[in-house]
Amino acid sequence: MDFELSDEQRALANSVRDFCRAEIVPHAKRWDDSEHFPIELIPKLAELGLMGMQISPEYGGAGMSFSDYVLVIEELARHDGSVCLTVASHNSLCSGHINGFGSEEQKRRYLPDLTSAKKLGAWCLTEPGSGSDAGGARTRAIKKGDRWIINGSKTFITQGSVAGTYVVLASTTPDAKQKGLTAFIVEKGWKGLRVGRHLEKMGLRASDTTEVIFEELEVPDENRIGELDHGFTQTLRILEKGRVGIASMAVGLGRGALEEATIYAKQRAQFGQAIANFQAIQFMLANMSMELEGARLLVRRAAWLQDQGRRTPQESSMAKLWAAQAGRRACMDAVQILGGYGYTREFPVERYLRDVKLCEIGEGTNEVQRMLISRQLFAGA
Numbered sequence: 106m107d108f109e110l111s112d113e114q115r116a117l118a119n120s121v122r123d124f125c126r127a128e129i130v131p132h133a134k135r136w137d138d139s140e141h142f143p144i145e146l147i148p149k150l151a152e153l154g155l156m157g158m159q160i161s162p163e164y165g166g167a168g169m170s171f172s173d174y175v176l177v178i179e180e181l182a183r184h185d186g187s188v189c190l191t192v193a194s195h196n197s198l199c200s201g202h203i204n205g206f207g208s209e210e211q212k213r214r215y216l217p218d219l220t221s222a223k224k225l226g227a228w229c230l231t232e233p234g235s236g237s238d239a240g241g242a243r244t245r246a247i248k249k250g251d252r253w254i255i256n257g258s259k260t261f262i263t264q265g266s267v268a269g270t271y272v273v274l275a276s277t278t279p280d281a282k283q284k285g286l287t288a289f290i291v292e293k294g295w296k297g298l299r300v301g302r303h304l305e306k307m308g309l310r311a312s313d314t315t316e317v318i319f320e321e322l323e324v325p326d327e328n329r330i331g332e333l334d335h336g337f338t339q340t341l342r343i344l345e346k347g348r349v350g351i352a353s354m355a356v357g358l359g360r361g362a363l364e365e366a367t368i369y370a371k372q373r374a375q376f377g378q379a380i381a382n383f384q385a386i387q388f389m390l391a392n393m394s395m396e397l398e399g400a401r402l403l404v405r406r407a408a409w410l411q412d413q414g415r416r417t418p419q420e421s422s423m424a425k426l427w428a429a430q431a432g433r434r435a436c437m438d439a440v441q442i443l444g445g446y447g448y449t450r451e452f453p454v455e456r457y458l459r460d461v462k463l464c465e466i467g468e469g470t471n472e473v474q475r476m477l478i479s480r481q482l483f484a485g486a
């Protein structure tokens with residue numbers, strides 16, 4: 106068993122940290138306040154290799170392992186949740202789906218523009234009436250000759266308005282519920298694809314979240330990803346990795362909260378001494394640190410297993426559930442440690458708290474993770 110990062114991994118994390126401090130941290134509050142999607146940052150992220158992390162260099166990617174990927178995600182989230190979510194969804198959902206299940210022709214056609222970030226990627230599963238229950242999807246694809254006609258609407262789509270490439274899950278065999286879903290690649294500019302409402306959010310306000318609407322959208326059969334009705338099986342694989350990414354995001358945000366609160370506790374004096382001298386504050390910091398470290402271990406173990414080519418349905422859900430809760434508790438306690446200042450927008454911990462809440466909802470809520478973990482327990486009993 107080896108718990109050490111390699112020299113290359115340390116260098117990778119350091120380079121992302123330096124980039125964040127120079128290019129993201131000075132602007133993060135302004136972007137959040139004004140709900141500005143930092144499109145100007147995207148080419149710089151691509152230059153660093155962060156827009157095609159796990160894609161092979163053959164398609165312009167950086168060819169990183171999944172363990173490298175989760176390290177980068179933690180580092181990005183430590184500095185800004187919104188940029189982290191943009192990078193995570195572009196990499197693991199849209200590009201990940203095409204890379205994992207697309208044909209050679211689809212990979213050659215779509216991945217180079219995604220890895221160079223000439224185009225951003227979006228992944229469209231959730232609908233107004235179906236979130237946790239993907240089988241309730243109403244978006245329908247009907248075959249007409251060598252084309253599919255798609256009608257329906259998706260919501261909560263990250264990069265919904267700024268993406269150039271969309272992976273869309275649509276029902277091709279409605280009676281089969283989730284087992285009747287198929288994935289398609291759709292391009293911005295195609296007649297029948299429309300961006301709907303921009304959603305105003307509690308946190309992650311500098312990430313783009315919108316509705317995406319399909320009205321008689323024509324998609325050539327060559328843009329179908331994989332076999333007919335295999336969209337949900339693909340989705341399970343995508344989310345198995347995606348959830349570990351969201352878990353790492355929660356660790357990064359929680360780590361940000363812990364670091365800010367530790368510095369503050371040493372500087373803030375009350376009753377004639379630093380508040381860091383009070384056991385109540387020390388215990389909060391100790392718990393934050395312990396829970397985040399446990400979460401990081403679950404994340405790295407799941408990532409390592411994925412790198413060995415193993416499936417991780419249970420490990421991914423455990424990592425996500427534990428990390429999302431640990432991250433949320435760490436951010437909440439950081440606000441408490443900073444007192445009234447923590448509640449103001451002068452300090453970043455309130456933003457971390459608003460951002461980290463998404464980790465308990467996106468890519469499967471805490472309740473869904475518990476359902477998945479217990480399902481595995483019963484399957485093995």
Ligand SMILES: Cc1cc2nc3c(=O)[nH]c(=O)nc-3n(C[C@H](O)[C@H](O)[C@H](O)COP(=O)(O)OP(=O)(O)OC[C@H]3O[C@@H](n4cnc5c(N)ncnc54)[C@H](O)[C@@H]3O)c2cc1C
Pocket residue numbers: 194227228229230231235236237238260261262263264306309314463466467468469470471472473
């Ligand atoms: C910022 C943001 C970005 C997102 N990005 C994307 C994206 O890029 N692409 C995409 O497709 N989706 C995206 N989503 C959607 C996200 O994955 C869903 O919000 C999530 O899966 C939950 O679905 P829902 O919101 O419809 O909640 P619901 O499924 O309606 O759940 C509501 C509540 O009921 C609970 N619940 C539901 N079923 C059960 C059950 N069987 N047992 C117990 N409790 C249950 C849930 O846990 C939750 O507490 C995003 C969401 C947000 C907020």
